Amino acid sequence: MRLKTLLKQVLVTPELEAQVDAIPKAVGSYGYDPWGFNREGFKIGLAIFKWLYDHYFRVEAHGLEHVPPRGRALIIPNHSGQLPLDGALIGVALAINPHGPRAARAMLERFLPTVPFVGNLLNELGGAIGDPLNCRRMLEAEEAVIVFPEGVRGSGKLYSQRYQLQRFGTGFMHLAIDCQAPIVPVGVVGCEETMPSLADIRPLARLLNLPYFPLTVPVPLPARVILHFGEPMAFAKQESDTEEEISRKVEQVKRAIRTLIKRGLAERKGVF
Amino acid sequence: MADPKPQILVTGAAGALAQRLIQLLKKDYRVVAVDFRRRPELGRDIPSYGIDFNHRGFEDILRHHELAGVIHLGRILAYESSPYRRYNANVLGARHLLDFCRQYRVAPVLVLSTFHVYGATPYNPAPLDEEAPLKASELTLDLVDSVELENLANVYLWRYPELSITILRPCHIVGPGMGNSMSLLLSQRVAPMLAGFSPLMQFIHVDDMARAFRLAFQQNQPGIYNVAPQDWIPYQEALAECGCALLPLPSIPSLAPYLISRLLGWKSFPSYLLNYFKYPVVIDGGLFERTFSFQPRQSLATIFAEYRRRKEIGAGERRMAYRD
Numbered sequence: 001m002r003l004k005t006l007l008k009q010v011l012v013t014p015e016l017e018a019q020v021d022a023i024p025k026a027v028g029s030y031g032y033d034p035w036g037f038n039r040e041g042f043k044i045g046l047a048i049f050k051w052l053y054d055h056y057f058r059v060e061a062h063g064l065e066h067v068p069p070r071g072r073a074l075i076i077p078n079h080s081g082q083l084p085l086d087g088a089l090i091g092v093a094l095a096i097n098p099h100g101p102r103a104a105r106a107m108l109e110r111f112l113p114t115v116p117f118v119g120n121l122l123n124e125l126g127g128a129i130g131d132p133l134n135c136r137r138m139l140e141a142e143e144a145v146i147v148f149p150e151g152v153r154g155s156g157k158l159y160s161q162r163y164q165l166q167r168f169g170t171g172f173m174h175l176a177i178d179c180q181a182p183i184v185p186v187g188v189v190g191c192e193e194t195m196p197s198l199a200d201i202r203p204l205a206r207l208l209n210l211p212y213f214p215l216t217v218p219v220p221l222p223a224r225v226i227l228h229f230g231e232p233m234a235f236a237k238q239e240s241d242t243e244e245e246i247s248r249k250v251e252q253v254k255r256a257i258r259t260l261i262k263r264g265l266a267e268r269k270g271v272f
Numbered sequence: 273m274a275d276p277k278p279q280i281l282v283t284g285a286a287g288a289l290a291q292r293l294i295q296l297l298k299k300d301y302r303v304v305a306v307d308f309r310r311r312p313e314l315g316r317d318i319p320s321y322g323i324d325f326n327h328r329g330f331e332d333i334l335r336h337h338e339l340a341g342v343i344h345l346g347r348i349l350a351y352e353s354s355p356y357r358r359y360n361a362n363v364l365g366a367r368h369l370l371d372f373c374r375q376y377r378v379a380p381v382l383v384l385s386t387f388h389v390y391g392a393t394p395y396n397p398a399p400l401d402e403e404a405p406l407k408a409s410e411l412t413l414d415l416v417d418s419v420e421l422e423n424l425a426n427v428y429l430w431r432y433p434e435l436s437i438t439i440l441r442p443c444h445i446v447g448p449g450m451g452n453s454m455s456l457l458l459s460q461r462v463a464p465m466l467a468g469f470s471p472l473m474q475f476i477h478v479d480d481m482a483r484a485f486r487l488a489f490q491q492n493q494p495g496i497y498n499v500a501p502q503d504w505i506p507y508q509e510a511l512a513e514c515g516c517a518l519l520p521l522p523s524i525p526s527l528a529p530y531l532i533s534r535l536l537g538w539k540s541f542p543s544y545l546l547n548y549f550k551y552p553v554v555i556d557g558g559l560f561e562r563t564f565s566f567q568p569r570q571s572l573a574t575i576f577a578e579y580r581r582r583k584e585i586g587a588g589e590r591r592m593a594y595r596d
Contacts (some may be wrong), residue, residue, distance in 0.1 A: 028503035029572055034398045034554045036472050036506070113394040113551060116468020116523050121507065122470075133397035 008040060011047040012115030019096070020046065023103045023141055024070075035105070035134065042103055045125040046095050053092040056222050057085075057190065059269075061093040063229035069100025072139040073232070074176050075146040077186035078165055078257050079154030081196040082214045084108075086113065086188045086225075087146055091126065093227055094144065105138050106146040107131075109155075111211060132171050139179040147172045149250070156212035158163055159196035163189075165254055170243070173250050177241065182232035185253055187260025190225035193271050223271050228260040277302050281339050282487070283369070284346030284384070285312040285320060288449030292482035294318065295344065295487075302338050304496045306330075308346060308361055325365030331372055339378045341523050343485055346368060346440035347384065349452065355414065362417040363424060365406075370428045373435055380436035380492045382485060383425045387498065387555050389418050390469070392547035399556035402441070402496045414544035429494060436494045440484065443555055446575055447478035456540035458579045463516040464533075464541045465522040470506040471552040477570035498559035502566045507549060513576035515583045523550070 019127060020043045031039045053059045067073065087106045094104045106122075107130035113119035128134045130147070138145050148154060149168035157166060176183050197214035205213035233256065235249050278301055284290045285305030294303050294314060304319050305312045311322030312551070317339070323330050325346070366383070373381055390400050391407030406422060408415040422439065429437040436586045444454040454475075457463045476484075476499060484499050511518060521529045526546075533543040562565055 028501075028505070030503070030505045032472060032504045032506070034472070034502075034504055034556075036504075036552065108480060110395060116466075118468075119394075120468075120470050128396065129395060131395065131397040137397070137399070 003039060004044065012043045013047070016047055016050070019101055021101065023095070023101055024105055035128040035138070036120065037103070037105070037126050038124040041121075041124030042126060045121075046092060049088050049092045050096065051129075053089055057089060057194070057225040058130065058222075059089055059093065059225045059227060061227040061229070063231075064093060064097045065098060065099045066229045066231050067094060067099070067102070067144065068182060068232065069097075069102070070142065072142050072179060072181040073144040074139070074172055074181050074183045075104060075186060076149060076165075076172060076183050076253055076257070077146070077188050078211075078261060079148035079150045080157065080162065080188065081191035081220070082155060082197055082212075082216060083220065084155065086191040086219060087193055088146065089191070089225055090146055090186060090188070090227060093229075102144045104144040104146050107135055107148070108263060109152060111209065114194055115210070132175060135172075135175050136179060137183045139175065144181065152211040155182075156214065157202060158198070159192070159198060162192040163265065165258065168250050168254055170246050170250050173235065173246050177235050177237050177246075177249075180234075180237070182234050183253055183258060184232050185256040186231040187228040187230070187257055187262075187264050188225065189228075189261060189264030189268055190223045190271075193223035194211070194220040194225075196221075221272070224268065226264040226268060228264050230249045230256050230260050278340035279304060279337055280341040280343060281306060281333070281337070281458070283307065283342070283344045283569040285314065286310055286322075287345060288447070288451070289384075289445060289478050289481055289485075290343075290345045290450070291554070292478055293345070293485050295595045296482050296486045298501035301340075304333065304339070306333060306346065308348070308365065309547075324361065325368050326360060330368065334372045334376045334378065338563055339376070341380050341382075341489060342369065342373055342378055343489060345384045345485075355417070359417045359420070363420045366421050367410075367424055368459070370424070370432075370435065374377040374432055377434075378436060379434060380489065380494065382489055383421070383437065383439045384485075385420055385422050385425070385439050385441045387474075387553055388415055388545075388548065389441065390424050390553050390555065391415075392551045392553050394551050396551060396553060398472075398552065398554040400498070400554065401556045402498055402559060403422050412544040412547075415540075424494070429496075431596060433494070438488050438492070438494050439478055439496045440488060440560070441496065441498045441555065442481055443476055443498075443557075445478055445481045446475050447570075447578065450478050453540050453542060458510070458516065458576075459582065460513045460516055460540060461583065462519050463511045464519045464521050464538070465511065466546070466549050467527055469550045471550060472504045472554055473499040473510060473552070474554065474557075475510070475572060475575055476501060476506055476568055477575050480568040480570055483558060483569075484511055484560065484564070484566055487566055488560075491564055493563055495563075497559050497560035497563065498555040498557045499566075500555045501572075502557065502561075503572055505572055510572075510576065513573075514579035554570050
């Protein structure tokens with residue numbers, strides 16, 4: 001706790017503090033919510049990642065006006081880069097959004113809570129295990145939730161597969177329809193180049209109980225990141241919503257993300 | 273003239289929760305107190321018995337007292353006895369009690385359960401409502417009796433609606449006199465924790481839990497209810513708030529803390545509960561709050577201040593003794 005106070009004093013500017021305090025969030029008497037989000041922890045995390053966002057990855061975010069300033073929303077990006085840096089950078093973009101800052105939630109890979117220190121840290125920043133029930137409860141609490149439907153298929157893919165969308169799970173579409181939450185598609189460009197993976201060392205992954213173990217650089221490279229937020233997509237509940245129909249709707253979202261990725265790649269003048 | 277107030281049986285009456293509850297109930301009810309550990313000392317006006325529910329003499333209590341309900345709080349805690357005796361007392365004893373309630377037409381019946389029945393896994397969503405699966409026995413055999421007691425009460429709840437069974441699943445009950453693992457931990461000067469893990473926890477004060485039982489008994493709305501405040505704090509922060517120094521234990525490999533706890537025989541940090549110090553089990557107490565218009569009165573800050581104050585008093589007394 002003392003470390004937290006010290007970090008806050010050193011890292012969090014009064015402007016950032018005021019900005020986070022202005023974001024409405026239902027928390028208990030010690031500043032936590034039922035998934036472990038903590039306003040003070042979030043401020044420290046935001047201060048660190050905002051520095052990386054501004055100076056290391058030099059992120060350009062476009063289309064932030066499309067993110068609803070309040071109420072439930074599903075933020076659906078492509079996933080890449082071995083580490084969940086894309087989620088963190090989208091989180092920063094949403095937290096400093098001039099059209100209405102939000103402390104977004106992120107659905108985490110299921111193995112993360114088992115990793116010492118990492119699980120609790122990500123919880124404090126707004127992450128929660130990627131369980132449909134968590135996502136539903138968060139949407140019902142009018143949160144903006146970042147979901148990567150590709151999961152580890154996207155984050156763990158090899159560099160040779162860059163910017164190729166992997167199979168999307170359909171759970172997010174069921175939730176969007178059931179909870180009547182708009183979907184904001186996001187095209188992320190640049191995170192593929194932060195940790196290019198040449199191979200997946202499966203025996204090592206199995207040994208460490210990890211979903212993949214990439215043969216890659218030891219630290220993320222300072223690739224420029226471009227985020228494109230698309231227009232919200234609404235999907236009404238229909239009697240004819242078979243799994244096939246749901247898959248068609250998921251395909252619409254994938255198409256929107258592909259368009260946004262293409263736009264980002266076209267705008268990019270260089271990787272670094 | 274005989275006292276016209278209805279008479280109710282409270283089990284586990286030697287425990288702190290039961291004693292608080294009995295104080296609350298005394299105004300409106302006559303209480304009969306039972307405990308299988310020892311005969312509770314509750315004053316002359318409260319008939320009290322120290323008896324095993326599996327003992328033949330237990331039936332006589334229900335036969336001799338015209339009861340208008342039972343509040344079953346009696347449970348042997350995991351560190352208090354062997355698994356065999358615990359199963360006999362907690363599960364088979366509860367079955368006897370429920371069967372006698374049917375035989376002597378005693379209702380309503382309230383049963384104390386625990387949030388432990390949900391099990392602590394890294395995949396738990398939050399908050400867990402009453403319909404979430406009970407996974408505790410998958411993780412450790414030491415909690416089998418807790419899950420079995422729940423299953424038993426559940427079977428009786430649906431099969432014998434005339435018993436009007438209400439099952440309460442509270443979060444950590446803490447406060448003066450509570451002897452469970454968590455209360456022991458919060459009372460310690462140095463408390464163990466697993467390095468790198470600080471799961472979110474919920475705490476309810478023993479007085480609030482006693483109020484919850486009184487409300488559930490008076491309003492009699494059978495069913496299963498979680499009981500927990502809408503307030504959360506990580507374990508390590510709770511320890512610090514109570515004035516405990518943290519003792520980090522290695523969390524990798526997972527066998528390491530297990531062996532340490534087993535070797536040292538810690539009551540407050542038992543090996544079978546280690547997962548509960550690693551992964552959160554956050555429960556949703558909303559249904560109970562809405563059904564019974566219940567709100568806890570004691571805040572987390574008040575609960576922790578009480579533990580801190582008691583430590584300070586203890587330290588002061590030790591300093592005085594040293595000077596003398």
